[in-house]
Amino acid sequence: MVTIKELPQEEYLLKGHAACAGCGPSIALRLLFKALGKNVILVVPACCTSIIQGPYPYTSIGVPLQNILFESTAAAASGIVAALQQKKLEGVTVVGWAGDGGTVDIGIQALSGAAERETDFIYICYDNEAYGNTGMQRSGATPYGAWTTTTPTGKRERKKNMPFIMAAHRIPYVATACPSYPIDFVNKLKKAKEIRGTKYIHILAPCPTGWRYTTEKTVELGKLAVQTGLWALYEIEYGKFKLNSPSDRLVDKAKRKPVKEYLALQGRFRNLTEEDIAKIQKWVDEDWERYRKLASNYLL
Amino acid sequence: MVAVHKSRKDMPLTPLSSPTLGSMGKTGYWRTFRPEVDYSKCTRCTLCWIYCPDAAIERREDDSPKIDYDYCKGCGICANECPVKAITMHREEE
Known part of the structure; x- marks a missing residue:
């Protein structure tokens, strides 16, 4: 276990990058470099991170990075892993770093293929629940009721459960994280680095621009998402499901905050009616009943 | 046979970006509110x-924060998350 003060001070996400003020994914990217160090090759499709780098011929990311087409993150990472094996270069971690659109919608077939081939890499989806870099269009990860530019009255469908889709591939490690809990995220990355095979981490990364809240609430909203139970922190290691702190204390419904506290802070949920909120609360409670059963049986 | 390039000059024309401090310039100009630390x-x-x-x-060496105002975008996360409210936000003067 590490503490915040023990994390390295070197920065590989350089100052003066192009992210919006209060960007959640940037916090996650900084933590990624603090956990994995500089021996990392990033593969980034079209997503906010391709903007965060800044304009050609400059980049604000201090490690080797390949920008690739939207659907081919996992395919390009597979190629890099194969090249590293051919050149016998060891100690390099290949990381696919994609947004939610590039993972749950467009990149899912390449990712599924890489998982089936047991490619040795870490795939990280940072989920801001819409296509952020093109101006917030609805994605498969947008939650029920959320405003986006293509769902102006709120999305009518539920969010895809991507971590469970990846767990169904029987890969060795699947985890969820949130940059509001940095130590939890860093520990999961360090664990994933030591495991051979495909590792998948799904991060909830609050986005002030798209979620319509003031910039200083990014970390607060990440914490609220976890405390209300809308986002659970868990890991599935070789098929064994385990809730992590602080989510492991929230199995009892009385300990979870009402989802309304999280929804009311965000402008994208302004259209929700009381029935919608009751529906979301009911779904969260159902999810937690499932997590409780999974955590006691360890079986997925 | 895999082609091996000795240097960047031998490589085929490839768009490469170099890591640069401030790839978007001094992003401190984006700021509306300025964080200030009360070290006491x-x-x-x-x-x-x-x-x-x-x-x-x-x-800093004693773990207290040093804010780089050239690049701080003034989002206010530091002030919001500080457990003892030692950081406060002030509107930038013209």
């Missing part, structure tokens, strides 16, 4: 350092 209240917990999305907060 600060408990050196380093939470502001880890939560800064812009890496604009450095740690």
Whole structure:
């Protein structure tokens, strides 16, 4: 276990990058470099991170990075892993770093293929629940009721459960994280680095621009998402499901905050009616009943 | 046979970007509110350092924060997350 003060001070996400003020994914990217160090090759499709780098011929990311087409993150990472094996270069971690659109919608077939081939890499989806870099269009990860530019009255469908889709591939490690809990995220990355095979981490990364809240609430909203139970922190290691702190204390419904506290802070949920909120609360409670059963049986 | 390139000059024409401090320029110009630290209240917990999305907060030797105003975008996460409210936001003067 590490503490915040023990994390390295070197920065590989350089100052003066192009992210919006209060960007959640940037916090996650900084933590990624603090956990994995500089021996990392990033593969980034079209997503906010391709903007965060800044304009050609400059980049604000201090490690080797390949920008690739939207659907081919996992395919390009597979190629890099194969090249590293051919050149016998060891100690390099290949990381696919994609947004939610590039993972749950467009990149899912390449990712599924890489998982089936047991490619040795870490795939990280940072989920801001819409296509952020093109101006917030609805994605498969947008939650029920959320405003986006293509769902102006709120999305009518539920969010895809991507971590469970990846767990169904029987890969060795699947985890969820949130940059509001940095130590939890860093520990999961360090664990994933030591495991051979495909590792998948799904991060909830609050986005002030798209979620319509003031910039200083990014970390607060990440914490609220976890405390209300809308986002659970868990890991599935070789098929064994385990809730992590602080989510492991929230199995009892009385300990979870009402989802309304999280929804009311965000402008994208302004259209929700009381029935919608009751529906979301009911779904969260159902999810937690499932997590409780999974955590006691360890079986997925 | 895999082609091996000895240097960048031998490589085929490839768009490459170099890591640069301030690839978007001095992003401190984006700021509306300016964070200011009250060092007498600060408990050196380093939470502001880890939560800064812009890496604009450095740690001094005693772990107190040093804000780089050239690049701080003024999002206010540090002030919001400080457990003892040692960081406060003030509107930038013209």
